[in-house]
Amino acid sequence: MTTDNFDFLNKSAEHAAKRLLGCILERQLGDEIVRVKIIETEAYDGTDAASHSYKRRTPRTDIMFGPAGHLYVYFTYGMHYCCNIVVGHEDVGAAVLIRAVEPIDGEATMMTFRRKTGVLLTNGPAKLCQALSIDKQLNGHSLRHSPLKLIITPPIDPSQMQKSSRIGISRAKEKKWRFYMKDNPYVSSGQKQ
């Protein structure tokens, strides 16, 4: 493979977070195929005080220090899973948090895992993990293969992109590393900006 279309993941986390907007996640669940479009992302890297990988490699964050294009799933607040796409070169410890997606195919299947309708199905990082049945079993999974694939689409028009501070963190709030689709109803409701 001379030109792998995952190559852009090896650039900065900030670049990858922008480029992942509009890309497709394809989830195989038994006989069903669920497809969603990425609507909102946040970048985290090893130089970033808000990142799990900041100056420390632990059993939990080990996947973040591995190859780009794999999935990093973490469990938080004793209740919820959140999923990230590992980016950057190996041993750097960077990832892009997927904060919101828009259903394309298989909405009925997602509703069997998450008993909600409309935007409440996938408008938050833990919500979309529940809808796509993503948990610790998929930690470290390569997004090149079933049962969860990342499909790269052309970059979105810059005029459709908004950015802001990241949600739910107390450190490094000055970094504008949250990116989302302008006027999309599935953008997470954590903060108005």
Added chain:
DNA sequence: AGCGGGATTTTCT
């Protein structure tokens, strides 16, 4: 419409 508490793992102080 807005606030506040509960669930309960991983990590750090």
Added chain:
DNA sequence: GAAAATCCCGCTT
């Protein structure tokens, strides 16, 4: 011991 890349529900205004 407490906070964290969250979400939901019930209470109050």
